[in-house]
Amino acid sequence: MDVPKLSQDMNGGKKRKTLKKKTLKKSMKKGGKSVKADVKAYCMKCKGKVGINGGKQITMKNKRKAIKGNCMDCKGKVFRII
Numbered sequence: 001m002d003v004p005k006l007s008q009d010m011n012g013g014k015k016r017k018t019l020k021k022k023t024l025k026k027s028m029k030k031g032g033k034s035v036k037a038d039v040k041a042y043c044m045k046c047k048g049k050v051g052i053n054g055g056k057q058i059t060m061k062n063k064r065k066a067i068k069g070n071c072m073d074c075k076g077k078v079f080r081i082i
Contacts, residue, residue, distance in 0.1 A: 041080035043071040052078055 040049045055069030065082045 039067055041078040043076060043078050045074045045076045046071060
């Protein structure tokens with residue numbers, strides 16, 4: 001009994017697709033809903049949960065909903081999957 005070796009051909013030669021910035025921009029243009037500031041997300045710069053300033057609800061490529069906005073403290077970008 002031969003055991004097949006792992007190779008690139010096992011995956012069909014295709015790479016996994018990931019969420020790209022272009023997808024986020026397109027979904028925001030389609031009519032992202034504005035979100036209240038009481039929603040919190042983790043900010044990498046502040047290293048803590050902060051409120052989202054100017055957040056918009058978007059739909060990712062895999063049909064999951066998320067909120068994208070800015071940190072209230074440092075104005076950095078924050079992202080939260082709902």
